[in-house]
Amino acid sequence: MRRVLCVYNRNRESFLGLRVAPADTWRMRLKGLLGKGALTPGDGIWLVPSCAIHTFGMRFAIDVIYLDSANRVIHLIEHLKPFRISPIRGKCASILEMRARAIYSSNTQIGDELVICAPEEMKEAVERNRPQPAFAEVRE
Helix, strand or coil, X not given: CCCCEEEEECCCCEEEEEEEEXXXXXXXXXXXXXXXXXXXXXXXXXXXXXXXXXXXCCCCCEEEEEEXXXXXXXXXXXXXXXXXXXXXXXXXXEEEEEECCHHHHHCCCCCCEEEEECHHHHHHHHHHCCCCCCCCCCCC
């Protein structure tokens, strides 16, 4: 059974994907999204490591999110059409390929921090670095 991950934008408090497949071997990265007819909302692939992608052989546009080693967004491409090559980004550690309009619908921006983990770990991961209120609740 294939692993499935969730991708959460900590800054915007929104999900980018609920069924994201990690592609962390050369064979999985080589195949990528080839052969897929389309992506449904919440689906995607996480290419680790990667600093650029291509969409040769694909039949649909995708959103591309470049991440550094701390999963911070360093570059965004909305609606990358088939038969294109994305730019190379030197500080890029991994790339998320998501359904077109995922960037727009999640309001993801450069500098945002993403949480990428298994669904059962998401609550703990989101809570881990949540800022605490500056003032404790006062009761009279």
